[in-house]
Amino acid sequence: xxxxxxxxxxxxxxxxxxxxxxxxxxxxxxxxxxxxxxxxxxxxxxxxxxxxxxxxxxxxxxxxxxxxxxxxxxxxxxxxxxxxxxxxxxxxxxxxxxxxxxxxxxxxxx
Amino acid sequence: xxxxxxxxxxxxxxxxxxxxxxxxxxxxxxxxxxxxxxxxxxxxxxxxxxxxxxxxxxxxxxxxxxxxxxxxxxxxxxxxxxxxxxxxxxxxxxxxxxxxxxxxxxxxxxxxxxxxxxxxxxxxxxxxxxxxxxxxxxxxxxxxxxxxxxxxxxxxxxxxxxxxxxxxxxxxxxxxxxxxxxxxxxxxxxxxxxxxxxxxxxxxxxxxxxxxxxxxxxxxxxxxxxxxxxxxxxxxxxxxxxxxxxxxxxxxxxxxxxxxxxxxxxxxxxxxxxxxxxxxxxxxxxxxxxxxxxxxxxxxxxxxxxxxxxxxxxxxxxxxxxxxxxxxxxxxxxxxxxxxxxxxxxxxxxxxxxxxxxxxxxxxxxxxxxxxxxxxxxxxxxxxxxxxxxxxxxxxxxxxxxxxxxxxxxxxxxxxxxxxxxxxxxxxxxxx
Numbered sequence: 001x002x003x004x005x006x007x008x009x010x011x012x013x014x015x016x017x018x019x020x021x022x023x024x025x026x027x028x029x030x031x032x033x034x035x036x037x038x039x040x041x042x043x044x045x046x047x048x049x050x051x052x053x054x055x056x057x058x059x060x061x062x063x064x065x066x067x068x069x070x071x072x073x074x075x076x077x078x079x080x081x082x083x084x085x086x087x088x089x090x091x092x093x094x095x096x097x098x099x100x101x102x103x104x105x106x107x108x109x110x
Numbered sequence: 111x112x113x114x115x116x117x118x119x120x121x122x123x124x125x126x127x128x129x130x131x132x133x134x135x136x137x138x139x140x141x142x143x144x145x146x147x148x149x150x151x152x153x154x155x156x157x158x159x160x161x162x163x164x165x166x167x168x169x170x171x172x173x174x175x176x177x178x179x180x181x182x183x184x185x186x187x188x189x190x191x192x193x194x195x196x197x198x199x200x201x202x203x204x205x206x207x208x209x210x211x212x213x214x215x216x217x218x219x220x221x222x223x224x225x226x227x228x229x230x231x232x233x234x235x236x237x238x239x240x241x242x243x244x245x246x247x248x249x250x251x252x253x254x255x256x257x258x259x260x261x262x263x264x265x266x267x268x269x270x271x272x273x274x275x276x277x278x279x280x281x282x283x284x285x286x287x288x289x290x291x292x293x294x295x296x297x298x299x300x301x302x303x304x305x306x307x308x309x310x311x312x313x314x315x316x317x318x319x320x321x322x323x324x325x326x327x328x329x330x331x332x333x334x335x336x337x338x339x340x341x342x343x344x345x346x347x348x349x350x351x352x353x354x355x356x357x358x359x360x361x362x363x364x365x366x367x368x369x370x371x372x373x374x375x376x377x378x379x380x381x382x383x384x385x386x387x388x389x390x391x392x393x394x395x396x397x398x399x400x401x402x403x404x405x406x407x408x409x410x411x412x413x414x415x416x417x418x419x420x421x422x423x424x425x426x427x428x429x430x431x432x433x434x435x436x437x438x439x440x441x442x443x444x445x446x447x448x449x450x451x452x453x454x455x456x457x458x459x460x461x462x463x464x465x466x467x468x469x470x471x472x473x474x475x476x477x478x479x480x481x482x483x484x485x486x487x488x489x490x491x492x493x494x495x496x497x498x499x500x501x502x503x504x505x506x507x508x509x510x511x512x513x514x515x516x517x518x519x520x521x522x523x524x525x526x527x528x529x530x531x532x533x534x535x536x537x538x539x540x541x542x
Contacts, residue, residue, distance in 0.1 A: 017372075018364075018385070019364070020362070020388070023364070023388035024388065026386055026388065027387060056361070056362055057295070057356050057357050057361075057362070059363035059364060060364075060388075061362070061364075080389060080390050082391055082392050084295050084353055084392060087287060087289075087353060088357050097277075098146055100240060100257050102146075102148055102238030104147075105152075105153065105389075107155065107217070108387055109216040109386065110151055110152070110153075110156075110216055110218035110389065
């Protein structure tokens with residue numbers, strides 16, 4: 001008969017998740033030390049932002065909530081310039097531009 | 111920076127921009143191609159499949175010279191549940207014969223080669239140069255402001271091929287910010303395997319390659335799909351979902367990718383592979399209704415920047431190359447007339463309409479909207495399908511007729527027959 005309960009989940013595979021920080025060792029960056037190309041416009045809005053989704057959906061975890069200082073830290077050095085944060089930030093609170101010419105991520109394969 | 115006036119300034123050396131620059135240079139126009147990366151391709155990402163025929167319209171016989179990975183002779187569709195899959199596929203020897211149908215490519219290599227062709231044709235390529243804004247005179251676009259000191263460049267026409275973020279067209283005012291349900295976010299990894307192992311594992315010979323798209327549990331039921339494409343000695347492995355879905359589900363893109371890689375049906379294909387590069391990119395979604403105005407005085411938009419992607423058939427790269435060429439032809443006509451007004455440039459839309467692009471984008475918008483409105487396509491139906499297959503393939507001394515009735519009864523509990531019928535009719539209507 002058709003199983004009525006959902007199929008048993010795959011036998012607990014060892015959790016082999018590689019943290020994104022480790023993956024970035026393989027990615028080449030040329031960091032513009034002079035300035036961040038990502039700027040949180042109004043830090044006050046981040047305090048009010050309940051979910052702080054940027055800390056979850058950024059594919060390289062550029063954004064981290066720092067509870068001590070009550071603000072989002074921006075690790076722009078590892079940004080892969082996808083643009084998701086600019087679009088996904090609920091109050092559109094991220095001033096987003098491309099890094100200066102020649103800087104930023106440099107894919108070997110793409 | 112070159113202190114001279116160009117016929118055309120092309121922003122972005124991806125498939126759209128380079129195609130435009132190549133076409134313009136071939137026709138003898140004075141064209142500059144601006145690229146913010148170290149070299150063309152260093153910022154560019156796609157799943158990895160480039161179709162032969164549309165690119166032939168830009169450079170005939172391109173695939174004989176270009177750095178391609180493998181011709182694709184097989185297309186597989188895998189519908190996943192947690193512990194099973196239902197599969198469908200097509201493989202043909204004819205797809206592994208000249209002139210081939212499609213190839214896997216790695217953009218960092220391909221785009222570099224493509225831009226070289228534009229340069230050989232006479233285009234001026236300027237890399238490491240980010241365009242910050244357009245320059246305007248009397249309301250019309252007359253050039254661009256770059257990140258370089260004294261980096262203003264003047265030209266009769268600017269072609270914005272600056273990719274999915276489409277910042278330049280936003281600055282010009284052709285559209286606002288894309289909403290998060292109009293873009294997909296894709297994360298991808300390059301995983302290295304020895305050539306022998308890869309060919310054995312995927313059943314490949316004579317350099318051929320395979321493309322697998324995976325639905326259902328591959329995206330945890332979100333609209334989108336996972337993919338595995340074979341390159342020469344690497345795999346392109348990734349997953350793409352609507353940004354709005356990902357935000358709502360609170361899943362980190364890397365965790366989504368890692369979960370996909372851990373799936374029992376996927377894991378075995380990647381076993382022993384070495385991760386070489388991780389990347390992320392947005393993909394325009396939504397089809398023709400979401401395409402913004404693509405021209406104004408002195409300004410044309412091509413490729414991803416104009417939302418020209420058909421996600422279902424992995425067609426973004428060819429739309430880009432073709433729209434780049436059509437933008438170039440429009441610019442050539444304007445140069446000939448010496449008239450760069452929006453009225454002259456409006457023939458770009460006519461040109462797009464004459465090709466498959468607009469019709470396919472119209473079709474895709476229906477499919478896309480349908481999928482949007484039917485999340486059960488990615489959740490309930492994969493499960494039902496797998497359970498039905500499981501039941502039919504299990505021999506347990508129950509008469510087949512009873513089994514079928516049971517499958518039907520079970521399906522009705524999950525989704526009433528009337529709803530299934532509506533889904534079906536809707537799906538047929540949504541077909542291109």
